[in-house]
Amino acid sequence: MIHRWAGRAPGRSTHPANACTLGARTVRKLSVLLSSLLSTALLLLGAPAAGAADNGSWSVFPATTATGTRPYFYLSADPGATLTDKVTVKNKTADPLTFRLYAADAYNTERDGGFAVRAQNEKQRSVGAWATTDRDRVTVKPHGSVTVPVTIKVPEDAEPGDHPGALVALDERIDPADAGAVAVGIQKAVGARIYLRINGPTMPALSVDDVRVEHTQPLVPGTGKSRAVISYTLHNRGNVTLSPKVALKAEGLFGRTLLARDLKRIPAELLPRQEVRLTEEWKGAPQLEWGEVRLTASARDTRESAAAGYFALPWLVAGVLLVVLAGGAGLWIRARRSRRRTA
Template structure:
């Protein structure tokens, strides 16, 4: 077996993770310390990302800069890619080379797919975004990516190899009707409490899915409210660990931990998600019961019930003759005289 095969086998798994680092890039350039990718500055100011608006059937031209920050020349594979939200935290990430593209990744045309950048120099590459006639209106986020195809083997202590990539985000908006729509789906609650009330903390983990069902990018906010029996408010909270941008069609699975959840109550939990021009809610409930105590009480009641039932079914013993309350038979007497027969 070639020594490169173990590295190559891991590349499809690791490359999307590395491309996800685009989410933490500086505001003015996607940068990993060795090279950066960013739009050509306009006459007014530097652009943090590409913001492109086009109607179906229209083409838009722009330029991307690839900067080499190292002491030696670097060669990159250039390609356009569609963006998506990562399942882990909803961060902005782009598809890896070879995946199926439907938006920017399919519509952006680069004059060449490889570029060599001298040490401490930059290279500017023009590109064209050709929007199809049948393109759906709304947002189509993506990126122009510079991929270093060399395999970084690290320190060689493990059979692991990675490729690094940096991309400049492209926010493409296709003209036409827009529909902001947000859904809260699959709300689940996992509740844990001590066996004996008061002897430990009670926690609940609330998991849910945010789904952008519209065609525009949203900045969601989620409010959590929990009510107990008789409408008592148990918790109100604005959730923080949310994606800064939820892209069209994307789903993100999120969780929220509730420390100090009730130990004896019926709790109704409502999640309300809002974004610009859209609002949606979903609910779920759980019963907080000290099951050990309930089990002991039920078992005790069952035992007491069986003992009482046995006592009622026990047969009574025979009573002594002449005992109080028993009826004695009346004595019989014969009044027939001697020499007479009964009936004379």
């Protein structure tokens, strides 16, 4: 099972919606139910201003304190410490709802770098293994709420730095979505993010790896549009969460600037030791050019760059050049043989 949670991070937003949309278990049947494929996905599209992760039917959020609401669990501790807190689950429907509560580690999805959490049956290695709730299951009355104590026991050998995760409230019911030959069931969940920092040395480190440029263009120059797709890996090699920025610059012959832009399709936050493969489209890329494409990634106290060569030559031009070269070589060989006969 894959829990996928993508969207708003502190100080930055990649989705306009304030909701938590959540994934699905699929049951396939061909007239008679033969087998089932079960999977669950958790996708956070954003968080309301009040701070609650919400899917319209229920919400999950840190318990309110005397100082007001908290958008997420922001915690810090020394190795070996024990933290206590509380999580609230609120039912917004007219029916009682029962939820399974659990903690999970977070990671970045490979496809777009979204904030995701491990499935309950996956091995948890960080805050997902350290955090427990007093109850594994809770039933919340209509339009009511339940607050449950949370305990986080940090191991003595916990690594310094950030340990992100979430407290998840999962509705284990599978709602049928289709009564036809292929039935799809939806299982919903909502999670409140945990941002836990273990005190100690921090090391921000960001790199850009494996830059590649793929170019497509018309056979005859000027008869169509050309484009290039630039792909690269953005890697957080440190132990703290980063909010990266990536700048793209392409230069042609003699240092001419062909393209310069700040990229937008990047993760709002890149978690420690996570990497994502990203792409950027370059519309109208030159059809005849030789140069370099450089990507520069920066975040707090770290900056790295990497480059790849860019070479554009239309097939028709290449064919003409090949014919000219072949013809020239043929004439040179013929002239050389003629000189030998004369001698």
